[in-house]
Every structure is written in structure tokens, then in C-alpha cells.
Amino acid sequence: xxxxxSWRGVIVLFIAVMGFVYLAPSLTGDLPAWWSNLLPRDxxxxxxxxxxGMHLILEVQALKAVESHLERVVEELKLDLRxxxxxxxxxxxxxxxxxxVILMRSKDAKPFMDMAEGxxxxxELKSVSGDENQPTFQLVLISKARGRVMKMAVDQALETxxxxxxxxxxxxxxxxxxxxxxxxIQLPGVKDPKRAxxxxxxxxxxxxxxxxxxxSVEEALKGNMPPGDEILYEISIDRKTGRQAKIPYLLKKxxxxxxxxxxxxxxxxxxxYNEPYVSLSFDARGARLFExxxxxxxxxxxxxxxxxxxxxxxxxQDRISGGKAQITGRFTTDEARDLAIVLRAGALPxxxxxxEERTVGPSLGKDSIDKGxxxxxxxxxxxxxxxxxxxxxAGFIADFALVLNILFIMAGLAFFGxxxxxxxxxxxxxxxxxxxxxxxxxxxxxxxxxxxxxTPRSSIEGGYGKALVTILDAQITTLIAALVLFQFxxxxxxxFAVTLSIGIIASLFTAIFVTRIIFDYLYVLRRxxxxxx
Amino acid sequence: MEFxxxxxxxxxxxxxxxxxxxxxxxIIATVLLLIWRGGPNFGVDFSGGVLIxxxxxxxxxPSEIKSSLASINLQDSIVQEFGEEGQFEYLIRIRHTDxxxxxxxxxxxxxxxxxxxxxxxxxxxxxxxxxxGKDLREKALFAIFYALLFIAIYISGRFELKWVMxxxxxxxxxxxxxxxxxxxxxxxxxxxxxxVVAIGLCWFLKLxxxxxxxIALVHDVIITVGAFxxxxxxxxxxxIAAILTIVGYSLNDTIIVFDRIRENLKRFRRRPFEEVMxxxxxETLSRTILTSTTTLVVxxxxxxxxxxxxxxxxxxxxIGVIVGxxxxxxxxxxxxxxxxxxxxxxxxxxxxxxx
Numbered sequence: 001x002x003x004x005x006s007w008r009g010v011i012v013l014f015i016a017v018m019g020f021v022y023l024a025p026s027l028t029g030d031l032p033a034w035w036s037n038l039l040p041r042d043x044x045x046x047x048x049x050x051x052x053g054m055h056l057i058l059e060v061q062a063l064k065a066v067e068s069h070l071e072r073v074v075e076e077l078k079l080d081l082r083x084x085x086x087x088x089x090x091x092x093x094x095x096x097x098x099x100x101v102i103l104m105r106s107k108d109a110k111p112f113m114d115m116a117e118g119x120x121x122x123x124e125l126k127s128v129s130g131d132e133n134q135p136t137f138q139l140v141l142i143s144k145a146r147g148r149v150m151k152m153a154v155d156q157a158l159e160t161x162x163x164x165x166x167x168x169x170x171x172x173x174x175x176x177x178x179x180x181x182x183x184x185i186q187l188p189g190v191k192d193p194k195r196a197x198x199x200x201x202x203x204x205x206x207x208x209x210x211x212x213x214x215x216s217v218e219e220a221l222k223g224n225m226p227p228g229d230e231i232l233y234e235i236s237i238d239r240k241t242g243r244q245a246k247i248p249y250l251l252k253k254x255x256x257x258x259x260x261x262x263x264x265x266x267x268x269x270x271x272x273y274n275e276p277y278v279s280l281s282f283d284a285r286g287a288r289l290f291e292x293x294x295x296x297x298x299x300x301x302x303x304x305x306x307x308x309x310x311x312x313x314x315x316x317q318d319r320i321s322g323g324k325a326q327i328t329g330r331f332t333t334d335e336a337r338d339l340a341i342v343l344r345a346g347a348l349p350x351x352x353x354x355x356e357e358r359t360v361g362p363s364l365g366k367d368s369i370d371k372g373x374x375x376x377x378x379x380x381x382x383x384x385x386x387x388x389x390x391x392x393x394a395g396f397i398a399d400f401a402l403v404l405n406i407l408f409i410m411a412g413l414a415f416f417g418x419x420x421x422x423x424x425x426x427x428x429x430x431x432x433x434x435x436x437x438x439x440x441x442x443x444x445x446x447x448x449x450x451x452x453x454x455t456p457r458s459s460i461e462g463g464y465g466k467a468l469v470t471i472l473d474a475q476i477t478t479l480i481a482a483l484v485l486f487q488f489x490x491x492x493x494x495x496f497a498v499t500l501s502i503g504i505i506a507s508l509f510t511a512i513f514v515t516r517i518i519f520d521y522l523y524v525l526r527r528x529x530x531x532x533x
Numbered sequence: 534m535e536f537x538x539x540x541x542x543x544x545x546x547x548x549x550x551x552x553x554x555x556x557x558x559x560i561i562a563t564v565l566l567l568i569w570r571g572g573p574n575f576g577v578d579f580s581g582g583v584l585i586x587x588x589x590x591x592x593x594x595p596s597e598i599k600s601s602l603a604s605i606n607l608q609d610s611i612v613q614e615f616g617e618e619g620q621f622e623y624l625i626r627i628r629h630t631d632x633x634x635x636x637x638x639x640x641x642x643x644x645x646x647x648x649x650x651x652x653x654x655x656x657x658x659x660x661x662x663x664x665x666g667k668d669l670r671e672k673a674l675f676a677i678f679y680a681l682l683f684i685a686i687y688i689s690g691r692f693e694l695k696w697v698m699x700x701x702x703x704x705x706x707x708x709x710x711x712x713x714x715x716x717x718x719x720x721x722x723x724x725x726x727x728x729v730v731a732i733g734l735c736w737f738l739k740l741x742x743x744x745x746x747x748i749a750l751v752h753d754v755i756i757t758v759g760a761f762x763x764x765x766x767x768x769x770x771x772x773i774a775a776i777l778t779i780v781g782y783s784l785n786d787t788i789i790v791f792d793r794i795r796e797n798l799k800r801f802r803r804r805p806f807e808e809v810m811x812x813x814x815x816e817t818l819s820r821t822i823l824t825s826t827t828t829l830v831v832x833x834x835x836x837x838x839x840x841x842x843x844x845x846x847x848x849x850x851x852i853g854v855i856v857g858x859x860x861x862x863x864x865x866x867x868x869x870x871x872x873x874x875x876x877x878x879x880x881x882x883x884x885x886x887x888x
Contacts, residue, residue, distance in 0.1 A: 049842070057665065193638070193639070193658070194636060194638075194639040197635065197636060201635070353635070353662075354634075354635035354636075354660075354662075355661075355662035355664060355665050356660065356661050356662060356665045357634075357635065357638070357658065357659070357660040358657075358658070358659045358660070359638060359655070359657065359658040359659075360656070360657050361654065361655055361656045361657065363654065363656065364586070364656040364657055364842070367840060368840055368842055368843070371838055371839050371840035371843075372835075372839060372840070372843070374838050375831075375834040375835045375837070375838035375839045376831075376834075378834045378838060379830055379831030379832075379833075379834030379835065380831065382830045382831075382834070383827045383830055383831060386826075386827065386830070387827075389534055390534045390823070391534075422842060422843055423771050423774055423843070423846060425843075426835060426839070426843055426846055426847065426850075429831050429832070429834070429835050430778065430828070430831065430832070430850065432827075432831050433824075433827045433828030433829070433830065433831040433832065434782070434785075434824070434827075434828055436824070436827050437785070437820075437824040437827075437828075440820050440823045440824050440827075441789070441820055444817075444819055444820045444823075447539075448539075448816075451539055469792070470788070470789055470792045470793075473691060473788050473792060474784075474785040474788045474789055475785075476687065477684050477687060477688070477781060477784045477785065477788060478781035478782065478784070478785055479781075480680065480683045480684055480687060480781070481680050481684070481777045481778065481780050481781035481784075482777075482781065484676055484679050484680040484683065484777065485676065485680075485774055485777050485778075487676070487679075488672050488673070488675070488676035488679075489676075489770075489774065492770075492771065493770055493771065493773075493774045496771075496774050497774075500778070
């Protein structure tokens with residue numbers, strides 16, 4: 001008996017020491033150097049609701065990615081048809097799943113079908129009945145290919161956003177894909193939520209387009225849009241009054257160059273006006289294109305369009321070689337810096353929409369921690385005093401188990417790298433109330449056995465034996481509820497489920513195993529005659 | 534020290550008609566209240582919208598705050614004081630879901646700063662798009678449903694060694710849910726039907742312990758929701774977590790009573806079921822009251838001291854602990870008795886004739 005007792009004692013001592021070791025980094029800021037080299041040094045992770053920060057869920061408009069994929073296919077088709085000398089009336093994208101092709105000559109129908117089936121395996125070719133002389137076809141994107149395009153859009157968006165956030169500089173961001181084309185982003189300790197949101201949500205599609213100077217903007221605004229043109233606006237905000245002004249530009253629809261050739265973008269300060277601007281460097285191909293464009297359009301205006309808004313439209317003074325360009329505007333330094341980041345990280349393949357946002361300020365998080373721990377201390381103290389009054393020495397033993405239990409829960413959080421959230425603190429508090437339950441069950445049973453006139457030793461044995469099954473049954477059902485909660489919950493709720501689960505397991509260990517050791521020591525080894533319970 | 538003297542024998546089972554009446558009244562009151570209010574008062578998590586917690590450096594009135602939101606056309610938002618006195622904290626709720634929700638927190642801040650000056654601190658912004666709200670609502674209902682289902686399976690298997698039966702029940706329930714969902718039913722109806730079917734299945738498959746437990750749990754959940762409707766509190770994500778905790782806690786109590794009933798049924802084979810049940814409830818009474826007290830103590834501490842964000846969560850658990858304790862004594866066990874008296878007429882005539 002005494003041998004098994006000391007073994008059990010050693011096990012508890014070992015686990016308690018391990019608990020302290022895992023908990024120490026969270027308790028004190030400066031651990032000795034030898035500690036950090038040998039032992040765990042991770043603090044308990046605090047959830048966003050406790051340390052402040054931002055939680056976002058974005059939805060990637062993946063259909064838009066499919067549409068732009070179809071637009072590219074339209075351009076490819078035009079090229080292919082020209083190459084194969086097939087003459088067409090028009091090629092258009094229809095909706096978000098097909099491309100319609102109208103040919104000019106009926107004899108082209110057969111070669112077109114052969115070409116389409118060979119070159120476009122992602123599409124199903126449908127012949128649409130129409131004019132005999134103008135064979136009409138539809139290329140329908142098969143659902144597998146459609147799914148692939150959408151998935152790629154989400155993957156690419158995820159990668160781009162991760163790049164942007166990395167460059168923005170947030171410690172320990174958490175970015176992960178979710179179902180339904182959604183992306184979860186958690187940014188602890190972000191100071192300026194608005195800026196972060198703009199940085200993440202910006203599509204950052206940079207386009208260079210020529211200004212149509214032969215036709216008038218006024219005419220186009222009235223509805224006489226010249227073919228192949230479009231109107232885009234420059235939006236300027238007066239810093240002092242905050243008033244917005246919209247300046248229309250008539251642009252050629254065709255995009256001459258996009259941001260995909262950018263290799264670098266940096267903020268620089270204009271020495272004359274002391275205003276920041278963004279300088280761009282293109283790769284070799286981009287530089288060649290840029291040189292061509294500028295060379296062919298000297299004295300014309302080239303509009304720099306970002307996300308369908310005109311940024312500026314400078315006049316091309318000379319052919320520009322070397323692949324450098326500048327984007328000026330009335331930027332603040334932060335705006336210029338963020339623009340440089342998004343241009344470097346690249347454009348999103350499709351627009352994103354923020355569908356869920358939760359921001360917690362750092363002061364609220366600190367308040368929550370303070371108040372949570374205060375209620376834990378007071379609630380715990382009342383329970384501890386109560387147990388001693390009600391059960392005497394046995395109550396004291398249960399209290400010891402309770403304190404050990406809290407140590408184990410905290411250490412468990414650190415050990416599993418779980419996150420402590422505000423509902424998690426509530427979970428610990430709840431565990432304090434509930435973990436004495438196991439001991440209450442055991443003690444009530446022991447009292448019953450004692451009333452039957454049994455010896456302390458056999459009463460204790462009987463009490464533990466009979467209560468054990470009940471305790472297990474009761475805790476397993478709570479564990480089931482906690483696991484369901486974990487499965488369904490996100491963020492704070494998940495934190496609650498984790499603390500509750502750890503709490504249940506820890507309380508089983510302390511309330512059954514640990515207290516039994518003390519009882520056995522007192523009444524078996526020391527043969528105490530009277531049970532204080 | 535002892536609250537409950539040993540050998541106590543209160544007639545709980547005899548009071549079951551009164552308890553049934555009380556429970557029925559509370560449940561009907563909840564249903565009427567919910568119908569009158571047009572459904573539960575869902576928070577932004579489930580209804581979509583924006584919730585903003587702000588702190589001023591001096592006292593403001595809700596109407597003052599409302600009128601300063603007029604410049605961004607949000608004067609019809611709900612503004613209320615929040616948290617402790619003297620902290621000047623307020624909650625702004627924006628229920629529109631037809632406007633651009635992203636970045637609304639910042640717009641609100643700018644509007645407040647321009648009208649009321651710089652002393653505004655944004656403490657918390659929660660924006661949930663309407664689609665996310667709907668998703669979360671469905672997920673939450675399913676979570677509660679699955680928790681009930683798994684617990685029913687566990688209890689049937691564990692208490693009556695009817696693992697096969699309980700799996701049969703689970704499968705037929707899954708089948709019913711599948712059939713109904715293929716007709717495009719809304720989740721609320723789906724869950725209601727599933728619950729009725731589950732209770733019916735328990736009855737006919739003779740899973741009486743599971744039957745008692747499930748009815749008690751549903752009872753607790755409904756009354757907690759009713760308490761929320763009565764005090765005009767919002768049901769948010771963390772309240773769902775609280776409700777699931779209540780489910781676990783109330784079951785805890787129920788199982789301990791059931792365990793004792795089973796044990797005593799083996800010991801006293803000759804005594805009538807009703808008497809055994811009442812004795813079992815009395816024997817566990819001391820523990821029931823003690824554990825409920827310690828749990829209530831810490832939850833009340835959390836309720837009073839935990840701060841505004843956790844306030845409603847603590848309230849839910851508080852109601853749940855009280856109702857859960859009541860239901861394990863006055864609902865779960867009497868349901869067993871009702872089942873026994875219906876079926877016992879044929880199978881166990883003896884037990885009934887002893888009355």
C-alpha cells in the first residue's frame with residue numbers, strides 16, 4: 001500500500017512540476033537565460049477579445065475571377081481564329097459560364113469545331129441554331145474547370161493577402177481559407193483597423209490606358225460614347241474640407257499594360273514639393289512594353305488607373321526606357337506606403353468583400369482580463385471557504401485539488417498552444433464551481449458509508465468506488481457538449497470549448513486521483529481514526 | 534456541517550403534477566412571448582448588422598449620440614448605456630443590412646468625433662454580414678441539435694445497454710432530417726420536427742432514460758430562451774455556447790439522479806417504482822444542492838464582476854443552473870414515471886398494482 005502510495009505521489013508531483021514549467025513563461029516576463037534554452041518559453045496565447053485586434057472574414061468574389069478568365073478566353077479565341085483564317089462576326093462572354101461565337105461563313109463551321117475541341121478542352125461546344133450563313137456556337141465552361149478557376153482565385157487571393165499583411169508588419173497574423181470561398185484573417189494588436197482593412201480589401205488592379213483626346217468627354221457623358229471608349233473618374237478629396245470632387249476622363253477601353261509586370265514598388269519623396277510618390281520598376285517584358293507604349297504615344301496622355309479609378313493622366317514627354325514609372329498623387333506617407341505594398345504584392349485575382357469584422361480595442365481586452373480574473377478570485381475564494389466549512393478537513397483536501405486543477409488548466413492551455421478567450425476565462429470559472437462536484441459526490445458517498453457504521457478505510461474505499469461511475473458518466477456528457485461546441489464554434493467559442501474540455505479532464509484527475517492519495521495517506525498509512533468530513 | 538439531514542424523505546414525486554403545471558406554464562409563456570415579439574431577439578451575430586461599443590470621456594445621453602449619427606443617416610440606430618455606471622460606455626446597434634457594412638465602425642467614429650469632440654474611444658466593433666448571420670444561425674441550431682442527439686445516444690447506450698437501439702434511433706433521425714431537408718425546409722422547422730421525432734422514437738424504442746433526459750434538456754433550453762426574451766437580452770454566439778454548457782450541466786444533474794435510481798432499482802426489487810425514485814432523489818439531494826450552490830456562487834461572481842461583455846453569458850448560465858437543477862428533480866425523473874406507468878400496465882403489472 002505504502003509503495004503504491006509513493007508511486008502515485010511521484011506521478012502527481014511530476015505532473016505538478018511540469019505544470020509549473022509550462023506555466024512559468026506566462027507568469028513572469030524575464031526568465032533566466034538557461035531556462036529559455038532548455039524549457040518551454042511560450043506564453044498562453046490570448047484571444048483577440050483579450051489582447052485586442054481584428055478578426056475579418058472575406059469572401060472572394062470568385063465568380064468575377066471566372067468572368068475575367070472567360071474574357072481572356074475571348075481574346076485567345078480571336079487570336080486562334082485569326083491564325084486559322086476563320087472569319088468571325090463577334091465573340092462575346094455571356095454571363096459567367098459561356099462564350100458565344102458567331103462566324104461569318106458557313107464553311108468555317110467545321111474547322112472551327114475541330115479547332116475548339118482541340119484547343120479548348122475545358123469547354124463544351126454547343127451549336128446554337130440560327131442563321132444558316134452565320135453559324136453560331138457557344139463554348140460552355142464545364143463545371144470542373146469552373147471549380148478549378150474559382151479555387152485558384154481563392155488560393156491566389158490568400159497568397160496575395162498574406163504577402164500584403166507580412167509587408168504591413170503584424171506580429172503573428174493568422175490567415176486561413178474557409179469553405180465557400182471565404183478567407184479568415186486574424187490580426188492581433190492592429191492599431192488602425194481602417195487602414196488594415198483598406199490594405200487587405202483593395203483589389204489593386206493597376207492599368208495603363210490612353211486618354212481619348214479626339215472625342216469630347218462632355219459628349220460622351222451625354223450618352224454618345226465613342227466605340228471602344230469608357231468613362232472613368234478621378235476622385236480627389238480636399239484635405240481641408242473633406243469634400244470629394246469627381247473628374248471624368250474619356251479613356252480608350254483597351255488596357256495597354258497592367259501591374260502584373262511590376263517587380264518592385266517603393267515610396268519616394270518628391271524633393272520639390274516634399275510629397276511622397278510611388279516609384280515602380282517593371283520586369284524585362286514590362287519594360288519593353290512600356291518603352292513601346294511611350295514611344296508610340298509621345299505628347300499624348302496616359303492614364304494610370306487603379307481599381308477602375310483614374311489616379312493621374314500625365315502627358316508622355318518622351319520614350320521611357322529602363323522600365324521605371326511613377327505614380328504621383330496627393331498621398332499621405334501612409335497611403336503611399338500602403339499603395340507600394342499592394343502593388344508589390346500584386347493584384348487580387350477577384351474582388352473581395354468583407355462579410356464579417358470584429359475589432360476589439362486593447363483597453364477593452366485588458367479590462368476583460370482584469371474583471372475575469374477578479375471574478376475568478378472572488379468566486380473561487382467563496383467556494384474554497386465554503387468547502388472547508390461544510391466538509392472540514394475533507395473540504396480542505398478538495399480545495400487543494402481545486403487549486404491544482406486551475407494550475408493544470410492553465411498549464412494545459414500553454415502546453416496545447418490553445419488560446420485563452422474571454423468565454424474561456426468564464427469556462428475556467430465554471431470549472432471551479434463544477435470541479436468540486438466530483439468531490440462532493442465522493443464525500444456524500446463516504447458520509448453514507450460512515451453512517452452505515454463502516455470503518456474510515458472501508459468508507460473511503462466504498463465512497464470512491466461507488467461515486468466513480470457516476471462521476472465519469474456525468475463528466476463524459478459535459479465533454480460531449482464541449483466537443484460539439486468545439487466543432488461548431490469559431491474564435492472565442494472554440495476557446496471556451498477547449499478550456500472546458502481541459503477543465504473536465506484535469507478535474508477528473510485532481511478530484512479523483514489526487515484527493516484519493518491524500519485520503520489514503522491519512523487513513524491507511526497514518527491510520528487516523530476519525531474522518532473529518 | 535449538513536444542509537440536508539440524512540434520512541430525509543420529501544415527497545418530490547407526489548408533487549410532479551404541480552411541477553408539470555409550472556413547467557408547462559413557463560414553456561407556454563415562453564412560446565407566447567416569442568410569438569408576441571416575433572421570434573427570439575437575435576444579436577448581430579445571427580441577424581446581421583453592426584454592434585459598436587464606445588466609451589466617452591464624459592456623460593452623454595443616448596439621444597445625443599443618436600442625433601450625431603444623423604449625418605451618416607444612422608439616426609434610427611439603437612443606442613443604450615452599457616456596463617458599469619460612471620464608465621460612460623454605450624452600445625450602438627445598427628440593424629440595417631442593406632447598407633455597406635464594412636468600414637462602418639470608422640464612419641461612426643468620424644461622425645461622433647465631428648459632433649461631440651475627440652473624447653471617443655472605439656472599444657469594440659462587430660460587423661456581421663446578413664449571409665454570415667444566416668449561416669451562423671443554422672450552425673448554432675445544428676450544434677444544439679447534435680449535442681442533444683449524441684447525449685441521447687450516450688445515455689441510452691450507457692444506462693440501458695441499448696447501444697443498437699440508440700444507433701437505430703440516431704440513423705432514423707438522420708434519415709428523417711435528410712428527407713425533410715431535401716424538401717427545402719428551413720432549419721428551424723427541421724430541428725423542431727427532428728426533436729418531435731426523437732422524442733417519439735425514444736418513446737417507442739423504449740429508451741426511457743434518454744426520453745427523460747431529452748425532455749428535461751429541451752425544457753431547460755426553452756426556459757432559458759424565455760428568460761432572455763423576458764429581460765430583453767440578445768441571443769448571440771456566446772449565448773449559444775452558454776446554452777450548450779447548460780445542456781451539459783443539467784444533464785450532469787439528471788444523470789446523477791438516474792444513476793441512483795438504477796442502483797436502487799437493483800437493490801429494492803420489491804418496492805414500487807415511484808417510491809424508489811423518490812428515495813433516490815432524496816439521497817442525491819444533498820449533492821444536488823451543494824454542487825448547484827458552488828456553481829451558482831462562481832457564476833454570480835462572474836455575473837456581477839465580470840464586466841459587460843460577459844454579463845449576458847453569465848446570466849444564461851445562472852438561469853440554466855437554477856432551471857437545470859429543478860428539471861433534474863421535477864422533470865426528468867417524473868417523465869420516467871409517466872413512461873413506466875404507461876408501459877407497465879402490460880409488461881410489469883406488479884409494480885403498478887402495488888400502489
